[in-house]
Amino acid sequence: MIVFVSCIILFLIGLYAIVTKRNLIKIAIGFAFIEYAVNLLFALIGFKRGALAPIITQIDKPHNFVDPIPQALVLTAIVIALGTTALMLTVILRIYNRYKTFDIAEIRKLKG
Amino acid sequence: MIELYLFLIFMLIAAIIAIEIQDLLAAIISLGAVGFSVAIMFIFVHAPDLAIVQIVVEVLTVVIFVAVVLRTTHVDETIGKKLSGTQILSIVFYAFFVILFLTVMIRSLQELPAFGNATMKVAKEYIKLGLPQTGGANIVADVILDFRALDTLGEATVLFTSVIGVAALMRKVGRK
Structure with a gap:
């Protein structure tokens, strides 16, 4: 229970950065934290005490594995997170080149 | 599992530092600390595939962040200013x-x-059928590359789209 709650705290820290910070880089860091929190929560839910990683080494013995389904889902999500982060940072770089600031309040003031 | 709890505490402290520090390069290093502790926790919960992918992705993320910050500015001017009405x-x-x-x-x-x-209702079938039907010993690889191969195709499409987006935004030729 405590491990799940600390994942949720990381999610809320990321959401705090997105909602209240005015610096664009801090907002991008908040998005990255939310992605980590969800990925870690999935991997922790699939954990089983005393089990092994889901790789078959002996065929004749009964298998005792951790849940492979959340791992397969998260593997896709991690790679997609990299793509979204890269695209977001490129847009942030373009905004900086145009307005010379990361402050979203300043950007809102400058028209055009 | 005491080491898992230690890494969770370390991760949360690094996350708060990354959000509140004024130097953006230090914030990115703290982001890297969070990402790598997530990778180590993947090893603790017996997810070696996830740990490998997370380390590679984390290195790339930190490199991209540092590249952006080195081309712009590494001081967060908004920290220490008075809170505006919108922020409150x-x-x-x-x-x-x-x-x-x-x-x-x-x-x-x-x-x-x-x-x-873990309850593993769905996973039982995949573990039972993984080796006989696909011939792969790694169940995670069986799921993403064989049973759910179309999802992986979608993932590749998303990645390709984001690469096209980055290339279109960073282009020099044709930009006025």
């Missing part, structure tokens, strides 16, 4: 959301199986 409003709304979110989340966490006791 958003903090109030954030507090409301946290209360709502926690009330819903506590209920759904009680529905989940306790940590360390």
